[in-house]
Amino acid sequence: MSKSSDAVHAILRQSEGFRSAQDIFTKMRADGAKIGLTTVYRALQSLSDDGRVDMLRTDDGESVYRACESDVHHHHLVCRRCGHTVEVAGPDVERWAEAVGAEYGFTEVTHTVEVFGTCPDCASAAGSR
Amino acid sequence: MSKSSDAVHAILRQSEGFRSAQDIFTKMRADGAKIGLTTVYRALQSLSDDGRVDMLRTDDGESVYRACESDVHHHHLVCRRCGHTVEVAGPDVERWAEAVGAEYGFTEVTHTVEVFGTCPDCASAAGSR
DNA sequence: GCCGATTTTGACAACGGTTTTCATTTTGCC
C-alpha cells in the first residue's frame, strides 16, 4: 500500500487545488504511469485515513482530494472557478461549533466548514471577459 | 409541478430531521400515495430551488432534505444517530467567513457549515446500551 | 538466486443514488 500511495500523493503535492480521483487517474495515465483507477481510490482512501490528504465533497457529490500543508485541524477557502485553495485556521469557528453543540446538549461534536468564493485572479479575469 | 411538490413538502414538514429522497418515496408509498421516485426527486429539486427546503449532503454523498423553519440564512446542528436537527443562527460564523474571504481578496464568498454531534437522547440511549 | 506465502495491483463487474428518456396520463383552456 505504499508505492502507489506515494505516487498519488506526489501528484497531489504538485497540484494547486482539489482534484477528483478520476482526474488524478487520468493525469497519472497521461504521465505514463501504469496504474488502475481502483488503486488510485485505494491510495486516496488510505492517505485520507492517515490524514495526509484532505478530502471534501463538492456540491455535486464528487469527492475531491488535496495534499495537506499542515496536519492540524483547518478549513479551506476554495476558489469556485479555478480551485485555488487557501488553508485557513479558524479558532473562532471551532469555538462556535463547540458552543452551539453544548448549548443543545450535543456531545462528540464535529463540524464541516468550507468557504467558497472567487479568487482575485479569477475575479479580474471574469471582469475582462 | 405543484400537487406532488405539495405532498412531498407535507411529508417533510411532518418529519423531524433530514430525510433522503428514497426515504421520502418509501414513506409516501407506504402511506398509499401513488407517486414515482422520479417525481419525488423533481419535487425536491424545485422545492430546493425555491428555498422551501434545505438540502445537504451526508458524508456518504447522499442528498437529504428538510423543510425549513425559517427562511433566513441558517445552519444546522444534526444528530448523527437519529437525524434530529436544530436550526442555529451563527452570526459569528457569517462574519468569520466574510472576513476570511476578504483577507485573501476573495469575492462572492459563500460558505457551508454543518455541525454534527450526538444529541442528549441518543447519548443516554447509547450509554445504557 | 530460488521458492512459497503474503500483499498489492488493476481490469472488470456490481452497486446505489440520481438523472434522463419517453410514452402515457392528467390538467387547463376553449
Add this chain to the structure above:
DNA sequence: GGCAAAATGAAAACCGTTGTCAAAATCGGC
C-alpha cells in the same frame, strides 16, 4: 368534448465509487 401543454412514472442510462478475483509484484527464509 377536444386539443395542446404540462406533469407523471417505469425503466433505462449515468457516473462516481466500491467489490471481486485472478495475476503480478514483494518479501522473507533458505
